[in-house]
Each structure stands twice: as structure tokens, then as C-alpha cells.
Amino acid sequence: DAGVIQSPRHEVTEMGQEVTLRCKPISGHNSLFWYRQTMMRGLELLIYFNNNVPIDDSGMPEDRFSAKMPNASFSTLKIQPSEPRDSAVYFCASRLRAAGEQYFGPGTRLTVT
Amino acid sequence: DQQVKQNSPSLSVQEGRISILNCDYTNSMFDYFLWYKKYPAEGPTFLISISSIKDKNEDGRFTVFLNKSAKHLSLHIVPSQPGDSAVYFCAASASSSGSARQLTFGSGTQLTVLP
DSSP states (O other), rough: OOEEEEEEEEEEEEOOOEEEEEEEEETTOEEEEEEETTTTTEEEEEEEEEEEEEEEEOOOSSSTEEOOOOOOOOOOOESSSSGGOOEEEEEEEEEEEETHHHHEEEEEEEOOO | SSSSSSOOOEEEEEEOOEEEEEEEEOOOOOEEEEEEETTTOOEEEEEEEETTTOOOETTTTTTEEETTTTTTTEESSSSGGGOOOOOEEEEEEEEGGGGGOOOOOOOOOEEEEEE
């Protein structure tokens, strides 16, 4: 199994631009999570999906952030417009069952200048 | 309010000795605990877990201890190896959330194993 796949691995963009991060969960996993890691706040959950349905988006910082999961094998996290304070590493993770562990992708390092 | 706390941001240990990483939690609903290891430029990888019905779980060189009354868990690595140098995250979840359960992470401890 290839594990959780994220793209791009690195993204550098200018303030005000739209950014789209992509994630392919492990096949068969029915839960998907988006996290953000910063020095100040550590690893924080942004949103997660069960069976492609968003369950809890209370961690999404602002309306500029949106996430979709159109099918079981693909999810996107979009930031529009991006701001320098959005610079962070964004991780996607998937999980097979509620009681199981989460498997993380390699992350996308986003830099907004 | 940090529900999962790792109060030591860093720890250095000599190769071959024991590494002990600590984690405290405040939410009494947490009943499942995990440790993740993270190398630079990689995502966290699952290491070991423990359910609240146990007080110890062992996997090779890694042992997790849970003290429910103190709301404290620890990860022991014996013997420590240079390849163990990484950031270790403690995480917790509550089964009462059912399928909506999610992980709450601590801030991490950077372990450095000196050769």
C-alpha cells in the first residue's frame, strides 16, 4: 500500500492567491482528517470526514478555508485568499475504523509570502 | 485549554540507556492513548497505543504505561538507539464519541539519542 498521498509536497504562493492541497487516503479507510502544524499551535485538527461526509469542521480557522471529499479516494483543502499566517505544514490522515490509529501523509509545506 | 500536555519539549539520552517520555491529560473521557513518532519532513507515524482497560502495553523496545488515577502516561524506549531521535507526540481519544472520535495531540517532545 502506498500510504496516504499528499500533493504538492511544497507550495509557495503570494498573499491573496488561492491554494489547493490534495489528499488520497489509504484505500478502504473511511475517515479522513486534515491537520495543520505550526510552531505556535502544534498539531491541530482542522476538519474530518466519515464516509465522505464532514463531521466536525470546528477547527477550520476562517471562512477562507474549505474542504471537500467528493469520493472515498480524494479530498481537497482550499484556502482562498491565502495569507502569510497560513504558512504551515498541512497533514492529511486516514483511519480504517473508529477505534484505530490514524495514518498520516508526508504533509504539504505551505509558504505564503 | 490543552487537554493533552507534554511538558518536556526536549530530551537527550545516551545510546543504550532508557528514554522516558511523559504525557499528562485532563479530560477524564479519554480512554485510548497513542504515541506517534515524527521525523523531519515526514508525517507522524503510529508507534504504540494503549486502552484504558490496561495499564501497560509492550511492543519490542517500546512500552507505554498508563496511570489513570494520575491521568498520566509514559513511553519507555529500551535500549535507546540513535535512529530513535525524533519528535514524539502523545495523543488521546474518547470512545464515547463513537464514530466521531478524533485524536487530541500533545505538543511533542524532541528526543535526541546521543551515540
